Amino acid sequence: MLAVNRYKCCYCGACVGVCPVCALELVETWLEVSADCTECGLCSKICPVGALEVQS
Amino acid sequence: MKCDLVIVGAGPGGSMAAKTAAKAGLDVIVVEKRQEIGDPVRCAEGVGKRALCEIIDPDPRWIAAEVSGARIYAPDGTSIVMSEDRAGDEVGYVLERKIFDRALAMDAARAGAKVMVKTRALGLCTKGGKLSGIRAMRLGDEIDIQAPLVIGADGVESKVGRWAGIDTVLRPKDIEICAQFLVHDKRIDDMYCEFFFGNKMAPGGYIWCFPKGENLANVGIGIQGSKSKGGEAIRLLREFMKSHFPDGRIVEMVVGGDPCAGLMEKTSADGMMLIGDAARQTDPITGGGILNAMRCGIIAGEVAAKALGIGDVSEAGLKEYEDRWRAVLGIHLERSYQYKEFFVKLTDADLNQLISSLRNEDISKMDLRGMLRVLFRLNPKLLWELRHLII
Ligand SMILES: Cc1cc2nc3c(=O)[nH]c(=O)nc-3n(C[C@H](O)[C@H](O)[C@H](O)COP(=O)(O)OP(=O)(O)OC[C@H]3O[C@@H](n4cnc5c(N)ncnc54)[C@H](O)[C@@H]3O)c2cc1C
Numbered sequence: 001m002l003a004v005n006r007y008k009c010c011y012c013g014a015c016v017g018v019c020p021v022c023a024l025e026l027v028e029t030w031l032e033v034s035a036d037c038t039e040c041g042l043c044s045k046i047c048p049v050g051a052l053e054v055q056s
Numbered sequence: 057m058k059c060d061l062v063i064v065g066a067g068p069g070g071s072m073a074a075k076t077a078a079k080a081g082l083d084v085i086v087v088e089k090r091q092e093i094g095d096p097v098r099c100a101e102g103v104g105k106r107a108l109c110e111i112i113d114p115d116p117r118w119i120a121a122e123v124s125g126a127r128i129y130a131p132d133g134t135s136i137v138m139s140e141d142r143a144g145d146e147v148g149y150v151l152e153r154k155i156f157d158r159a160l161a162m163d164a165a166r167a168g169a170k171v172m173v174k175t176r177a178l179g180l181c182t183k184g185g186k187l188s189g190i191r192a193m194r195l196g197d198e199i200d201i202q203a204p205l206v207i208g209a210d211g212v213e214s215k216v217g218r219w220a221g222i223d224t225v226l227r228p229k230d231i232e233i234c235a236q237f238l239v240h241d242k243r244i245d246d247m248y249c250e251f252f253f254g255n256k257m258a259p260g261g262y263i264w265c266f267p268k269g270e271n272l273a274n275v276g277i278g279i280q281g282s283k284s285k286g287g288e289a290i291r292l293l294r295e296f297m298k299s300h301f302p303d304g305r306i307v308e309m310v311v312g313g314d315p316c317a318g319l320m321e322k323t324s325a326d327g328m329m330l331i332g333d334a335a336r337q338t339d340p341i342t343g344g345g346i347l348n349a350m351r352c353g354i355i356a357g358e359v360a361a362k363a364l365g366i367g368d369v370s371e372a373g374l375k376e377y378e379d380r381w382r383a384v385l386g387i388h389l390e391r392s393y394q395y396k397e398f399f400v401k402l403t404d405a406d407l408n409q410l411i412s413s414l415r416n417e418d419i420s421k422m423d424l425r426g427m428l429r430v431l432f433r434l435n436p437k438l439l440w441e442l443r444h445l446i447i
């Protein structure tokens with residue numbers, strides 16, 4: 001599962017732009033993760049503040 | 057709800073397109089998911105003075121500072137100075153984007169466009185196999201906005217292109233991951249934009265310090281996405297602050313992703329055009345995208361009026377958009393992308409050699425291309441791969 005640390009996220013949208021399957025959506029300050037997420041981990045590597053983590 | 061043209065995103069690209077199209081007589085709706093246009097900022101706010109003035113009259117309300125040049129630091133600390141004339145394409149003015157973006161949206165509204173904030177596009181609608189507008193969420197309610205033509209100006213996180221079948225996904229190597237502080241410090245030089253290079257300091261990117269007047273500056277970092285790991289950008293920026301501005305007071309924080317993907321194969325489809333960061337029109341080497349978004353926004357607005365006038369908004373009917381924006385930016389983006397691909401491979405020793413080789417050269421009257429020619433003359437071996445771009 002992709003966990004979003006909402007206390008860290010600065011809602012910049014960078015992760016949305018790299019997600020290959022369009023699983024992320026930024027609703028102003030709220031990042032939504034859809035069921036399409038394949039847990040590839042790309043977004044967690046690029047997050048500037050480290051707010052994303054693929055948890056097993 | 058019905059209109060001629062719906063634009064998704066009220067950044068500089070969307071607002072310029074809206075203003076241009078509304079002035080040409082179109083009924084335009086701009087949807088912006090944020091409740092406040094321009095906020096939060098995702099930008100270092102530097103633009104070329106000359107280039108900006110070619111697009112819009114400068115207004116002191118949104119210009120934070122004017123600089124007289126750029127100072128570039130090699131990893132070993134050696135620096136060279138470029139005057140504003142030479143670095144003029146990228147520095148000159150440091151903007152106040154919160155005010156700038158709003159002013160542009162206001163101009164669009166004054167020209168007759170309807171701006172809807174807190175309205176998020178959810179997808180495209182089709183009717184009889186043809187694009188017929190967008191679905192959107194406005195303050196919790198789903199609405200349809202019918203229009204034969206849609207412009208995607210939805211920035212780095214763009215979905216409009218993907219919805220229309222164009223692959224705009226950014227590969228990690230083609231996005232700069234950024235973090236920035238607005239810093240107050242007595243050490244800030246109000247007259248120069250500064251750039252710091254080094255693979256340890258900013259892998260595959262650079263650190264910038266863009267003054268905003270009265271010892272305030274945007275101090276930020278961009279690192280190549282493929283060289284990033286979670287939280288790396290902000291960690292490296294904090295390290296830089298410790299070594300360069302240990303007494304700096306941080307009064308604001310910005311993070312974001314900046315596309316550096318080079319030319320996209322296509323930026324239009326039946327009933328749809330992409331502009332600005334959504335079309336990855338950002339300069340891949342500098343990350344500057346404000347002016348390109350505005351330029352392409354104007355072209356898209358003009359083409360929209362023409363295409364709707366003739367009644368042909370098919371991909372063929374919108375070809376003029378592709379042709380015109382590529383004529384203005386195509387070669388430049390293509391070259392810049394190759395420079396970037398080369399630049400990210402340079403070691404610190406290479407960077408030191410390149411920057412220090414310019415120390416005794418008179419580069420005072422040169423633009424970037426001229427400077428590259430000098431660099432090539434002085435460092436032919438190192439820059440051999442770029443010879444076809446330089447000579
Ligand atoms: C840290 C950083 C520093 C930068 N520094 C510079 C610089 O110094 N100089 C420079 O020229 N460029 C710089 N850039 C790049 C510059 O910010 C962008 O190129 C520019 O903002 C692009 O304008 P735009 O209109 O294409 O998109 P944006 O300004 O990103 O606007 C897109 C808008 O679309 C909205 N939107 C997105 N999805 C939807 C949806 N589904 N529905 C409704 N609205 C939506 C967003 O909320 C946003 O307001 C920087 C970028 C970053 C991240």
Ligand code: SF4
Nearest residue numbers: 009010012013015047
């Ligand atoms: S990249 Fe990180 S900070 Fe930016 S929106 Fe995604 S989770 Fe939030």
Ligand code: SF4
Nearest residue numbers: 019037038040041043
């Ligand atoms: S883990 Fe991969 S698939 Fe899931 S949201 Fe992140 S980038 Fe998308």
